[in-house]
Amino acid sequence: MGEPDEVCDDAVLDLSGESVGEEHDSSSPFFVSKKAAAVLKHEILKQYVVPFASKVGRYAPDGRVVYLDSYAGPGRYEDGTPGSPALILESAARVAAFRQLDCYFVERGRKSFRSLSQLVTEAQELGLAAHALQGRAERHLDSVLNRAEGAPLFAFLDPFGLGLSFDALTRQIFGTRNRRGTTGRLATEVLLNFNANAVRRIGGLLTSKKDSRNKPATLSAMDTACGGTWWRDVYLASSDSLEAVARITNGFIERVRTAVGAGAAAIDVRNRAHHQVAYHLVLFSRHRDGLWLFGEAASLAQVEWRRAQLPPPNDEMLWSPVDTFDDEEIERAAKWVRKIRRNIENLLQERESFTVDDHQVEIMAGVLGEAREMHIRAAVKELYRAGKTNCNGVGPVRKLRIDAAAGEQRR
Ligand SMILES: C[S@@+](CC[C@H](N)C(=O)[O-])C[C@H]1O[C@@H](n2cnc3c(N)ncnc32)[C@H](O)[C@@H]1O
Structure with missing residues (x-):
């Protein structure tokens, strides 16, 4: 059409x-x-x-x-x-x-x-x-x-x-x-x-x-x-x-x-x-x-x-964007996770704890419509591993309560 x-x-x-x-x-x-x-x-x-x-x-x-x-x-x-x-x-x-x-x-x-x-x-x-x-x-x-x-x-x-x-x-x-x-x-x-x-x-x-x-x-x-x-x-x-x-x-x-x-x-x-x-x-x-x-x-x-957007497969081409599609998707996702992580850290500067469900717009700022719940989970897990939150990222994403780990200073 x-x-x-x-x-x-x-x-x-x-x-x-x-x-x-x-x-x-x-x-x-x-x-x-x-x-x-x-x-x-x-x-x-x-x-x-x-x-x-x-x-x-x-x-x-x-x-x-x-x-x-x-x-x-x-x-x-x-x-x-x-x-x-x-x-x-x-x-x-x-x-x-x-x-x-x-x-x-x-x-x-x-x-x-x-x-x-x-x-x-x-x-x-x-x-x-x-x-x-x-x-x-x-x-x-x-x-x-x-x-x-x-x-x-x-x-x-x-x-x-x-x-x-x-x-x-x-x-x-x-x-x-x-x-x-x-x-x-x-x-x-x-x-x-x-x-x-x-x-x-x-x-x-x-x-x-x-x-x-x-x-x-x-x-x-x-x-x-x-x-x-x-x-x-x-x-x-x-x-x-x-x-x-x-x-x-x-x-x-x-x-x-x-x-x-x-x-x-x-x-x-x-x-x-x-x-x-x-x-x-x-x-x-x-x-x-x-x-x-x-x-x-x-x-x-x-x-x-x-x-x-990928071109149709062509045997004569030495390199095709098709070959790198999956790698590029992984790179893209890593960028979104970094962005979401920064957004969550900013939210933690303003409040002691919050649930994901109440802050979709702030958490997804800059990646809304591109990233999805799995990327929020990945960001929370990274923050947990870095000792920045007590939330381990396990469970339904929207219900996660994210708080600052003890010792994490707010501005
Ligand atoms: C963008 S196409 C629809 C595509 C369709 N929704 C799809 O995704 O497969 C818009 C259609 O609206 C029809 N159309 C235009 N003006 C209309 C109107 N006032 N009422 C109903 N249909 C209309 C056109 O003939 C055309 O087939």
Whole structure:
């Protein structure tokens, strides 16, 4: 499937701020095979949704958990590689013995929808709860949310350009109107693609001298997605597009967080390590478990993303990056462990003891989304061996209580 950047400028110049649909459809070369950025997002989905459904489904009536993919695409790439719908249906099959993952896939493009429908029919024949809905995401939102009443909900919002409005995200999906009841209200999670290319291109219109017919509507579509015009001032006050993307993405995340009372975790997604960010994948969750789980999923997904950068095997090459991949991964992990160790030492300067669970952000500062729990454990064990803490690093990582060993001075 194509990534937003490479699709077409119309993707953000369309009046609604959405992709134009058919040109991204299954006849497009972008739907032929998967790019590295999609490897990352799909791996996160794969890693995240099964534990999410297993965990939150425990409190759900009949173990039913609703999954919504509002910008579903054709379901599979032309070469047969699973897109997000096929991946989620595989997850649904994996948990079917103890959870019902009730899946709703929305797709606007006609050709993509045909292919999606076929996939969904195959899933239904296997006894899975799957539904393909044709049309715009906004049009189907209320009815899917009604179906999700009283059940945990995971929504994946993955448009090519701008997605749902800020109000639809904060009031409809997270709001109380359709998400009443303790179980439903608490277990609402959204994984969202916040498009950096859209920020760059639409922001560029603010200073562009060219008069385009679509300009006012495109700018106002961005206002609707961001929840106001605030992003315009931020863009104009930024020294370059790199800074603008970072500040507008953070501004958006903070506004959503405040509006819905959730935590958030974000990772940047690129097609190649040296490329600019194509989009940020952001998880909004009201539960600490969700943010930890996302950290684990993102870290594992990054390994697959790095692997996807490797060139195909070539016997004529004397040396290939494939040969050193594992060693580089080990080196990378050692760096993360050193960083986490320093973060823990800093925390120990400020407090006598703390549990890992209460300090995810500080402990993972600088390596969040890259390192995972096993690296925290390794750092704690190193500190223990160095006589800096009494915590030996054994047991569930999040429950570890880390304290300073006797004689360790605080500043
Ligand atoms: C990035 S692709 C989806 C990829 C898919 N989530 C995956 O990971 O395999 C975005 C899809 O959204 C569709 N689309 C664009 N605007 C839409 C809208 N308003 N409502 C629903 N689908 C839309 C496009 O036709 C395209 O197939």
